[in-house]
Amino acid sequence: MHSESPVYRSLGLVTDSLFGVSLVIFSVVFRLVNCLLVQTSFVPDEYWQSLEVSHRMVFGYPLNLVALSHASSLTFPLTYGYETWEWKEGIRGYSYPLLFAVIYKILHLLHCDTVQLLILLPRVLQALLAALADVKLYDIARKWENPEAAKWTYFCQLCSWFTWYCSTRTLTNSMEATLTVLALSYYPLHGTRTNHSWKYLSLVSLAVIVRPTALIVWLPLLLHHLWREENKLKLITQQGLPVATITLAVSILIDCIFYGKWTFVQWNFLKFNVLYNVAEFYGTHPWHWYLSQGFLVVIGPHLPFFLHGCILAAKRHKVLLMSIAWTLIAYSFLAHKEFRFIYPVLPLCMIFCGISLVKLRSWRKPAAGALLLLNLLPALYTGLVHQRGVLDVMGRLQHLCDLRDSHRSPEPHVLFLMPCHSTPFYSHLHCPIRLRFLECPPDLRGDPDYAEEASVFYTDPLSWLRTSYPNSSTLPSHVVLFHPLEK
Structure with missing residues (x-):
């Protein structure tokens, strides 16, 4: 069912509806409720x-x-x-x-x-951006797969306990995950779109400004686009470099104003956290932690559906799988590890989960019910009880x-x-x-x-x-x- 809206179309938002309610409105209400029901602390x-x-x-x-x-x-x-x-x-x-x-x-x-508004409004803003990412993820699955896969991808995204736990928090990782989905909605997965690449490249650049390690997630996707692009030089010189230069210049200007001196934050971030590994001071984990524990916790009950979806769509979405695998491997080389570091790849995983549910057919409703219930318990506990x-x-x-x-x-x-x-x-x-x-x-x-x-x-x-x-x-x-x- 569709509800026509020129405003939504002008913003690049889908006009589909859910239970007779606009998908956009449903997503906004859902994430605002999400925001209000997460009353705990995660990380400093x-x-x-x-x-x-x-x-x-x-x-x-x-x-x-x-x-x-x-x-x-x-x-x-x-x-x-x-x-x-x-x-x-x-x-x-x-x-x-x-x-x-x-x-x-x-x-x-x-x-x-008032202190109440100072605490609430930043999280409301983060919730609205998370809702936009939910709608864009639906749009991605619909364009890359079909409306049925889009519906179940959206369902999986809303069910995810870790997305519920993180998406409305004022964390750079939450913003990175949101910007990753928004950028992916403009990413030319099939074919080349040199003249329109500035949209997704701008969002990728913003993600890197917010958190320089966002480049890890996007490296396979950027290389894949470059490899498929017919006019590689034009993509680099007329799209990539101008967008990156402008974004970086604005970032440096903002930092210089507030630091009161010349400061290249992105280089300092990589120097301290990667070259000097200062983050080790705050704890270390074995190299296999993301593979043996971290990713399993973050994806949670979605894991069997993700694995099934990978088997079904490994060939046509291999670049997404490469991005997920590369991110887990790259972060494994860093001694300091946290669950939230790999949060930006979770929406990518939801696409494979949606593909899995589409193929289950007769088992779809029981599987969806189990997925909802198994995610509901950790979502409520971590959002209302743990570390409050x-x-x-x-x-x-x-x-x-x-x-x-x-x-x-x-x-x-x-x-x-x-x-x-x-x-x-x-x-x-x-x-x-x-x-x-x-x-x-x-x-x-x-x-x-x-x-x-x-x-x-x-x-x-x-x-x-x-x-x-x-x-x-x-x-x-x-x-x-x-x-x-x-x-």
Whole structure:
């Protein structure tokens, strides 16, 4: 069934409907519900490499005159916000946080910058982009396969527990996955489209700007396009190079403005994480981890359908399989591994899952029901229960902002005695009270005796407390810690 819409057509969106409702509207509503039902924390980067940076970009000025008028009791720093070591070393780009900073600035100008809106609206934006990616994935499957395969690919995408868990989070990986799907919708899988390649190349370039490792996913696809292209020189000189140059120039300009100096973030990112392998500081896994554990968890109950789909469509979609396999292999060479790193290939896997369900025929409904049920349980648990305490405590601490505004003495001072970056920071409080946490920057100078603050604390908590707070007058008013440490 189709619902004609010139607006959808102008935006390149399909006009198909689902249960009598436009596919676009259904996707938007679904992802907004998804956004509201994910109330847990995943990884620190969800806040510290996005919202905290955005908050500091907009509100990170010297404290206002009201605060300065109480300078006699001022116990918090004169800058409102916090930058992790990555931003001091210039290995992160401001392009992605700028997206949320624009939202924050608009709210600030409208005097609507409540902490609730500052937390919610960036995730709503991410949810809307995820909905757009869902619709585009349907469109991809319809163009590359048929409407039936598109319907089941869309079903698999919406069923995926890991997509539910990640897609609406303010992670660069989530944006990378979204941009990958959007770019793929313009990718010339069959035949050449030199004159129109700038669309998908622009989106690929944006993905690389957001997260340089996005190039790993796209390398086989770019090489495949170049190999099939009749006029290779024209593709490179008139499409590829201009798009990449313009995108990179804009990215460098943004970073230079906010860093206040010349900074080539993409090179710094690769240098620290690939050449110097600084990421090892945050944990390592064996080379086979993605193959033996990581990919199995991310794809979850979809695995048998993915394998079946690979058997059915390996020849006609070999470039997609090459991209998936290459990504898993390439990331396996990096010592530091995380589930979210391979999230951008998950939508590609859904295409094969959709192809599988189309071929099952008589087993299709039981298989679809099992797929839905088996994904529902982990989706609800990880979205509503797992690691929600670190967000709940920030909600409890928001009342300290009211205490500060009432000018009561002493000023609130919160100490987080937990692994570094366990909780969000100022983006979830939106007031300049004094906050301190255990820092854990890696050793960038090669000091053999280096020990980061968190390790020093956990080695001897009482000694650290006596050293850090020699006078009782400097003790924090509130301490946040996990229950085992209290024991």
